[in-house]
Amino acid sequence: MKIEKIRLRHVFGTVETDGTFWEERLVMPLDVYPEFRETTERADQSDQKTENTLAHDAYFVQVETDEGVIGIGGPITRAIAFIIENELSHFLIGRDPLATEFIWDVLHRAMVHGRQGNTMIAISAIDNALWDLKGRYFNVPVYSIIGGPTRSEVPAYASMLGYDVLDMGLVAERAKQYQELGYTAQKWFFRHGPMSGAEGFKKNVELAETLRETLGEDDDIMLDCWQSMDVNYVIRLAEAIEDTHPRWLEEVAMPDRIDSYRKIREATNIPLSGAEHHYTRWGMKQFIDAEALDILQPDIYWAGGLSEVLKIAAIATTADLITIPHGHSTNAGIHFSVSQSPIHTPYQEYLVKWNIIHQHFLKDPVQPESGSIKAPTSVGMAMDLDPDKIEREEEPNFGS
Numbered sequence: 512m513k514i515e516k517i518r519l520r521h522v523f524g525t526v527e528t529d530g531t532f533w534e535e536r537l538v539m540p541l542d543v544y545p546e547f548r549e550t551t552e553r554a555d556q557s558d559q560k561t562e563n564t565l566a567h568d569a570y571f572v573q574v575e576t577d578e579g580v581i582g583i584g585g586p587i588t589r590a591i592a593f594i595i596e597n598e599l600s601h602f603l604i605g606r607d608p609l610a611t612e613f614i615w616d617v618l619h620r621a622m623v624h625g626r627q628g629n630t631m632i633a634i635s636a637i638d639n640a641l642w643d644l645k646g647r648y649f650n651v652p653v654y655s656i657i658g659g660p661t662r663s664e665v666p667a668y669a670s671m672l673g674y675d676v677l678d679m680g681l682v683a684e685r686a687k688q689y690q691e692l693g694y695t696a697q698k699w700f701f702r703h704g705p706m707s708g709a710e711g712f713k714k715n716v717e718l719a720e721t722l723r724e725t726l727g728e729d730d731d732i733m734l735d736c737w738q739s740m741d742v743n744y745v746i747r748l749a750e751a752i753e754d755t756h757p758r759w760l761e762e763v764a765m766p767d768r769i770d771s772y773r774k775i776r777e778a779t780n781i782p783l784s785g786a787e788h789h790y791t792r793w794g795m796k797q798f799i800d801a802e803a804l805d806i807l808q809p810d811i812y813w814a815g816g817l818s819e820v821l822k823i824a825a826i827a828t829t830a831d832l833i834t835i836p837h838g839h840s841t842n843a844g845i846h847f848s849v850s851q852s853p854i855h856t857p858y859q860e861y862l863v864k865w866n867i868i869h870q871h872f873l874k875d876p877v878q879p880e881s882g883s884i885k886a887p888t889s890v891g892m893a894m895d896l897d898p899d900k901i902e903r904e905e906e907p908n909f910g911s
Contacts, residue, residue, distance in 0.1 A: 512580065512648070514608050517600035517637075518573040519592045522901045526565040526871050532864065534675040537700035538739040540765060548706060567871060570907065571896065574640045576608055582644025583894035584636040586869055587812075593909045594633040598622070603637070609648065611641050615818050619791075627790040631815060638816025639843050639892065646891030653846040653892050657821060660886050665848040665859045667879040668696035668733065670838055673864040676702050676718055683725040689863075693882030696731035696758065696858060697722070704736075705744040712744075716751045723755040731758035738762045738788060742771050749779040759784040759806055772803035784808055787837040791815045792822045799830050808860075810837035811844055820847060828855055838862040840869060841877040841884065842892045849886045859884055872896050 526532075533552075541547035570592040571585035587595075602617055618634045625631065646653040654660055669689045675681045676699060689697055699722060703711025722732045734757050736745065745763045759782040764771040766789045776783045784806035786798050791814060798804045807827050811820050824834040824847075834851070836844050838860030848859040861879055862869075870876035874897040875889055887893055 512576050512578045512608060514574060514603045514606050515577045516575040517595065517603055518575055519596055519907045520571045520573055520896070521568065521589075521592070521905045521907045522571070522872055522896065523566075523568045523903045523905070524871060524900050525902065526567045526867060528563050528565060530563065532565055533673045535673070535677060535702060537672060537676075537735065537737045538702055538704045539737060540739045542704050542739060543706050545706075548704075565868070567868060569872060571872070571894075572636050572640050574603070574608060574637070574644055576644070580608075580644055580648050582608065582640040582642070582647065582891065583896070584638075584640030584643065584812075585894075586872070587632070587636050589907075590629055591633045591636060592907060594625075594630055595637065596907065596909045598625075598630070599633055599637060608641055608644050611638065611645065611818055614638075614641065615816065619815075627794070631790045632813050635810075635812050635814065635816040635819070638818050639812060639840070640894075642817045642843075642846075643891040643894045650890050652887050652890060653817070654850045654886065657817070657846065658850045660849045661851060662849060662853060662886070664883040664885045665845065666695065666857065667861040667882055667884050668698055668731065668858045669694040669882075670698045670860050670862040670865075672700050672735075672862055674699075676700060677714065679717060679721045682718065682721050686722055686725045690726055690730060694879075695729070695882055696733065697726070698733035698735055698761070698860070700735045700737060701739075704739040705741055712748070712751075715748060719752040719755045719757065728756075732756070733758050733761060733784075735761040736763045738765045738785075740764060742774050745775050746778045749775070749781050753779070753781060757781050761785060761808070762787060769797055769801050769803050772798065773801050776803055776805070782806060784835070787813075789814070791819055792826055795823045796826060799826065799832065804832065806833040806835055808835055808837045810839045811847060812839045813837070817843060817847060824851060824855065828852070833857065835860060838865070841866055842870070842873065842894060845877055845884050845887060846892060848884070872900050 569586035574582045622630045642653050701715045761784045782805035787808045809820050809823050827834045874895045875893040
């Protein structure tokens with residue numbers, strides 16, 4: 512079997528929403544500047560929206576073989592699809608699609624100026640498409656060929672990005688709603704950073720206190736700083752909310768500032784998580800060697816694909832660290848999570864609103880039941896697109 516074609520699919524559709532979809536954004540590194548801090552939109556939100564719909568488009572990479580077996584990866588952005596089309600696809604034609612280690616190494620060695628960022632995200636999408644293909648070829652779920660399941664389901668934590676975090680009445684209402692759906696853990700996102708002053712700091716503290724008061728003592732609470740804070744601010748914040756017993760503080764600084772993570776970790780009893788915006792086993796090893804994190808959160812669609820995240824997790828276990836991948840792709844994530852030791856991967860992230868977007872075009876979206884995600888029974892990664900959701904499809908035109 513040989514790879515015959517790399518097809519980029521650009522699909523369009525409409526996501527039905529219940530009122531305003533993106534209610535509030537999270538704190539961002541750009542918030543050090545007033546022109547960004549005072550806007551309500553995230554810099555990367557581009558879908559056109561009305562009150563009850565989102566006009567949504569996405570790209571998918573489809574690997575096609577001479578035996579008719581395919582594999583699909585995505586969704587990805589136009590920028591990532593461009594890199595696949597113009598820089599990576601020619602390395603794949605004529606290759607054995609089951610040789611995932613060989614292909615990953617070829618792509619990594621070829622992209623000497625792209626070992627992080629968008630090029631690594633493009634490599635990740637190809638790698639995940641090849642794993643989907645491999646599962647289809649052997650007619651099994653992907654977790655069956657990366658070691659088999661360690662359990663039949665994985666607890667999910669509800670990741671509440673996009674919900675209002677300024678109205679504490681709404682925070683309490685939504686937190687209670689998801690607790691009643693069966694989730695025993697929730698992650699919420701701070702809206703304010705160091706440049707928001709005393710009032711922003713108080714709002715951050717109030718968020719943590721409201722969640723603990725609403726959810727009781729037994730549920731886990733995670734709080735995300737989204738790489739937007741600094742050492743002194745986070746240490747102060749950690750001291751102020753320590754009595755709410757967060758399960759972790761996430762992405763307390765930008766990912767290259769590993770010394771900042773180490774200083775904060777040494778100064779607080781709250782565990783630190785992060786590295787969602789870092790890449791490959793070599794990048795994660797920097798955090799491990801510095802003893803800067805308690806929980807590693809590589810993204811399976813950013814950090815190098817399933818092939819690389821399996822290596823990251825293996826390295827992490829040598830330091831007895833937890834690996835819970837960022838919840839960019841539930842379809843890929845569950846195959847990783849269900850194959851890992853429960854003590855080293857106790858949760859899977861479920862980004863509630865982003866999963867509506869990222870899984871919109873999929874025929875079989877993966878969704879939690881009573882707060883847990885079951886081991887899939889479908890072959891591959893269940894990445895078939897649903898023609899009923901595709902209103903139109905265009906041939907991408909990236910130029911030469």
